[in-house]
Amino acid sequence: MTRLLIATNNPGKVRELQELLAELPVPLVRPYDLGITTEVAETGATYAENARLKAEALAAASGLIALGDDSGLEVDALGGAPGLHSARYAGPGATDADRRAKLIQALREAPAPRAARFRCVIAVAVPAASAAPAVHLFEGTCEGEILLEERGQNGFGYDPLFWLPDQGRTMAELPNPLKNRLSHRGRAVQAALPWLHALLTGA
Numbered sequence: 019m020t021r022l023l024i025a026t027n028n029p030g031k032v033r034e035l036q037e038l039l040a041e042l043p044v045p046l047v048r049p050y051d052l053g054i055t056t057e058v059a060e061t062g063a064t065y066a067e068n069a070r071l072k073a074e075a076l077a078a079a080s081g082l083i084a085l086g087d088d089s090g091l092e093v094d095a096l097g098g099a100p101g102l103h104s105a106r107y108a109g110p111g112a113t114d115a116d117r118r119a120k121l122i123q124a125l126r127e128a129p130a131p132r133a134a135r136f137r138c139v140i141a142v143a144v145p146a147a148s149a150a151p152a153v154h155l156f157e158g159t160c161e162g163e164i165l166l167e168e169r170g171q172n173g174f175g176y177d178p179l180f181w182l183p184d185q186g187r188t189m190a191e192l193p194n195p196l197k198n199r200l201s202h203r204g205r206a207v208q209a210a211l212p213w214l215h216a217l218l219t220g221a
């Protein structure tokens with residue numbers, strides 16, 4: 019049976035993608051489930067290029083349709099940083115908490131509201147017998163502001179600092195289903211779902 023490989027090693031993304039893709043008619047698998055330990059170097063100049071690199075590498079390693087996610091946080095007062103480098107913002111081996119601490123430090127002098135947005139590009143690579151895999155891209159963004167103190171325990175990454183003015187809460191204070199509806203990743207997956215359904219059902 020066809021399976022869909024979630025081409026990420028980030029446990030927060032895995033959980034959200036499992037929830038967001040639950041309605042698809044095929045089993046979802048992680049690289050870990052297949053014993054695949056491929057580390058993809060994120061050498062692209064855009065989210066789309068990095069998402070494509072992840073999806074293509076994991077489709078090649080598994081022979082399965084693979085869905086890669088590249089995402090990041092862009093803060094206007096920092097000229098769009100950490101952006102494409104959001105995962106590497108506090109250097110190698112750093113934790114989500116280290117990255118949040120660095121962001122608070124960088125914005126210490128910046129007056130509120132500190133406008134920011136999360137971006138996500140999802141790439142789906144479909145292996146082909148005698149050609150390079152076909153890759154399809156879907157995007158989502160979510161606008162907000164950066165707080166200088168953490169609020170909330172849900173989500174992952176920069177969520178406790180990402181304030182949603184319309185909700186009066188941070189992303190880490192939202193229940194999972196609401197984050198999945200409003201977030202950059204939720205929006206990218208919503209854009210991908212009709213196409214994924216058609217692909218996986220042969221419609």
Ligand code: ITT
Nearest residue numbers: 026027028087088089090091104105174175176177
């Ligand atoms: P993979 O490449 O294995 O998918 P990664 O963590 O390296 O995992 P990225 O290169 O896309 O993923 O880096 C995204 C960074 O932005 C990372 O530090 C995340 O914690 C953060 N991030 C992405 N989506 C987020 C979300 O929904 N909420 C909070 N932070 C998020």
